[in-house]
Amino acid sequence: MNKIVKKFAKGLRGGITIPSDKSISHRAVMLASLACGKSVIKNFSGGQDPKSSLEICKALGVNAEFNGDLTVYSRGILSAPKANLDCGNSGTTMRFMCGILAGQGFNSVLVGDESLSKRPMKRVIDPLTLMGAKIQSNDGKAPIEIFPQELNAINYTSKLSSAQVKSCILLAGLNCEGKTSFTEPYVSRDHTERMLKFMGADISVKENTVTVGKSVLEPRTIEICGDISSAAYFIVAALIVPNSEIILKNVGLNPTRTGILKVVQKMGGNIEILDKRTVSGEEVGDIKVCYSELKSCTIEGEIIPQLIDELPVIAVLATQAEGTTVVKDAQDLRNKESDRIKAVVTELKKSGANIEETQDGFVIEGKTELKGGCTVETYHDHRLAMSLYTAGLICQEPIEINGFEWVNISFPEFEMLFNNLIL
Numbered sequence: 001m002n003k004i005v006k007k008f009a010k011g012l013r014g015g016i017t018i019p020s021d022k023s024i025s026h027r028a029v030m031l032a033s034l035a036c037g038k039s040v041i042k043n044f045s046g047g048q049d050p051k052s053s054l055e056i057c058k059a060l061g062v063n064a065e066f067n068g069d070l071t072v073y074s075r076g077i078l079s080a081p082k083a084n085l086d087c088g089n090s091g092t093t094m095r096f097m098c099g100i101l102a103g104q105g106f107n108s109v110l111v112g113d114e115s116l117s118k119r120p121m122k123r124v125i126d127p128l129t130l131m132g133a134k135i136q137s138n139d140g141k142a143p144i145e146i147f148p149q150e151l152n153a154i155n156y157t158s159k160l161s162s163a164q165v166k167s168c169i170l171l172a173g174l175n176c177e178g179k180t181s182f183t184e185p186y187v188s189r190d191h192t193e194r195m196l197k198f199m200g201a202d203i204s205v206k207e208n209t210v211t212v213g214k215s216v217l218e219p220r221t222i223e224i225c226g227d228i229s230s231a232a233y234f235i236v237a238a239l240i241v242p243n244s245e246i247i248l249k250n251v252g253l254n255p256t257r258t259g260i261l262k263v264v265q266k267m268g269g270n271i272e273i274l275d276k277r278t279v280s281g282e283e284v285g286d287i288k289v290c291y292s293e294l295k296s297c298t299i300e301g302e303i304i305p306q307l308i309d310e311l312p313v314i315a316v317l318a319t320q321a322e323g324t325t326v327v328k329d330a331q332d333l334r335n336k337e338s339d340r341i342k343a344v345v346t347e348l349k350k351s352g353a354n355i356e357e358t359q360d361g362f363v364i365e366g367k368t369e370l371k372g373g374c375t376v377e378t379y380h381d382h383r384l385a386m387s388l389y390t391a392g393l394i395c396q397e398p399i400e401i402n403g404f405e406w407v408n409i410s411f412p413e414f415e416m417l418f419n420n421l422i423l
């Protein structure tokens with residue numbers, strides 16, 4: 001589907017509620033499937049990726065139905081699937097499921113779409129193999145076949161800071177005798193740790209190391225907050241479209257996810273957190289954002305995992321900041337739904353952005369008037385589609401976005417919510 005986006009000069013105004021967090025939705029349905037009894041998940045994401053996780057849990061014998069909320073009934077044990085398990089476009093589904101399935105007493109095969117079948121899975125296959133798992137893959141990529149095996153606990157130190165790899169190992173560790181620990185260079189998002197604790201698991205965290213023991217999870221009612229990665233497009237839009245003033249309600253403010261807020265503050269953006277509270281073990285609040293004069297900054301090191309999914313839209317923001325913005329230490333962006341470094345640089349250049357690719361990030365000179373008047377590509381990548389739409393709001397001439405339907409992977413309500421602020 002092609003989408004034409006036109007310049008919006010009047011300013012974004014009003015308040016919207018940000019829809020459910022994709023990351024937390026995956027974890028909620030998977031952990032509820034591992035607990036014995038009835039769990040209730042409130043505000044489960046409508047995105048395609050969490051649906052892939054839900055369908056796989058059902059294929060593994062878990063009963064789940066929507067009745068306003070998502071109610072999950074599980075015996076706490078999974079059964080052999082009758083067919084291949086389709087993870088669609090979702091790396092989170094595939095990597096987490098590897099951890100859950102590696103210690104089961106049955107065979108399973110995980111498959112994905114064209115983009116997911118090109119993404120690296122060795123990062124989870126290697127540590128699982130150290131735990132004793134028997135896994136066959138297509139040279140470290142999907143399809144992934146997992147054979148029945150009992151796993152043993154390990155202490156694993158990862159070169160990557162990755163919540164997906166960390167969660168995979170923790171989920172595998174839940175089934176092992178003894179303690180399994182995972183250490184990463186910088187702390188990545190910790191939703192799995194929080195939810196495991198909330199559901200009664202034996203889990204402890206010390207600096208960059210998480211340790212789990214064999215655990216029986218208790219079913220719970222889990223209320224999922226709004227996704228800060230979805231809020232990011234509105235935050236950037238309000239900062240760069242003159243005369244904007246908006247309120248984003250019910251946004252998750254877990255400190256391992258709020259890198260974008262720290263960057264915006266560093267750039268001089270006018271942003272305020274209101275009504276901070278805790279819901280199901282996660283910090284939540286409302287965010288007020290106003291149009292701002294911005295200055296450049298350097299984004300590197302420990303903050304990168306805290307804003308990894310926001311970097312494409314931060315690139316759009318940086319085109320409107322005075323000076324040179326540098327993003328480094330983000331080489332894993334090349335392994336996301338697309339090579340996001342190459343994709344964002346190529347597509348923003350078409351509109352006249354002064355942006356150059358580096359091996360582990362990009363360098364942007366601002367402030368630049370974006371000309372637009374071009375057709376841009378989304379590379380089967382939802383975050384590219386939404387970042388380019390955000391850029392389109394300040395382009396002098398309309399832009400045409402090819403493959404806009406990819407937004408449905410995480411955020412089907414995206415355009416409708418923008419229209420609520422525009423009309």
Ligand code: S3P
Nearest residue numbers: 023092162163164165188308309
């Ligand atoms: C996710 C973790 C991140 C992120 C992805 C979702 C998660 O990946 O990019 O969109 O839900 O755990 P990595 O942890 O592999 O960087």
